[in-house]
Amino acid sequence: MDAWADPLRISLLVAASATAACVAVGTPLAWLIARARPPVAQVLSAISLLPLVLPPTAVGYYLLWLLGRQSPTGRFLLDGLGIQLVFTWPGAALAAAVVSLPLYVRTATAGFEQLDEELLLAGRTLAGPWRVFFLVVVPLAWPALVAASLIAFARALGEFGATVVVASSIPGRTRTLPAAIYDANLAGDDRLANELSLVALLIGFVLVTLLTVALHAAIQRGRG
């Protein structure tokens, strides 16, 4: 079994889950920010940007406290619901999601803000707000949402500081690609570190290509 297969699998799992969480939480949040009036919009925007300005290790530290036995929420999760997130890939995904959320929200908000107000008003004469959102807004804004998802995915894939604090780097369970590179470096295994970094680079190229296409489509849509 190639040494890069397990870390890659875990990284893709964590990044995909984190992106799904970002889409679920970030899309309504971005819509709110785009549509809300000045004070509310600013406050929501600032809150959503907070994880971006915090060092990832600080985010990891706060999450570790929140999910661990030292906090009331942690104790409830562990002893009450039997859910352990620390040292697990869902915990890593949560950490990655928190760190990627600002990027998703920013890009999605920009996409929503570009929407033609007339089209939205026209849509609202025909259907309720939920249907307008899914049948009018999303089809119009989907390039921006795809771009936002790709950015979030890329960020989550490369996330290291927060994930390693919350989930550690357990081989086969939470050792993501970035964590594996770090561990290989610490262990002095330069050949492995090179191999893993090359895999990361290849994935990076693929993502950049997809992202360029998506962003281009989003900008074209905005102009049209």
Place this chain on the structure above:
Amino acid sequence: MRRRLAVASLAVLLLGAVLTGCVSGDEGADRPGAYTRDVEAGAAVGEGTSPRLTIAAAADLRFALEALRPAIEAHCDTVITTTYGSSGQLARQLTAGAPFDLFLSADTTYVEEVLRAGRAAPASAAVYGRGRLAVITRAGVPLPAAFAELGDGAYGTISIANPAHAPYGRAAREALRSAGILDRVEGRLVQGENVRQAVEYVDNGSADAGIVALALVIDRGADRYLLVDAALHAPITQAGVVTRGTGAERTARCALQYLLSEDGQNALSTFGFEPAQE
């Protein structure tokens, strides 16, 4: 006559082998004379002193070194800055050129690495003590009565330092294997980046138990940890070495020599370190 010659030759050969063994140097060294007992004697021409000394120290030394800091600073007329990490991590940084003046490793393997990389000042490697493993548990989880009890399901998550670059992690794994419980426990192990993080995992409740350095937990009291039988693992022979070309070599030699001195050894023993020399 022939028979006597044969016996005599055999005796000479045996004697030679024994003598070579005696001269081979202290335990853990694979090169004769690699470890010295008088670090300051090896000072070369051109080595300097410095009012500031940077020490790269293995994570298990955190409390011991802090306790020894005032004495070393007074004795060697310097101010000490410390960076703690796993021995492997620090050795990697040193071989890549990190500007530490003195390296205090938790074993001899990583000192050997620095020696091989040509980063060590001549005749400056010395063994300063032997470490011990201890088991701790988080609040609400009772200590095992014996090391092998860690195989019990009650210890759902056990933290150790990462064996790939932390000597205490390697020793912990070895002890688990010797005790025959490694297979049972393997899936429950969580690795800290260094032995200090392994302690942290237990303290913040993330891990139920930890196999860590005695030096980091001895101050909690004898009823709060379980000493691990040293026979379960290879000796944790802790050695240090002075970095060459830093301009602070003599100060570093002084600091390392202090650890080997009677005062230094007494202070280290209060943290559970066993004497450098048997």
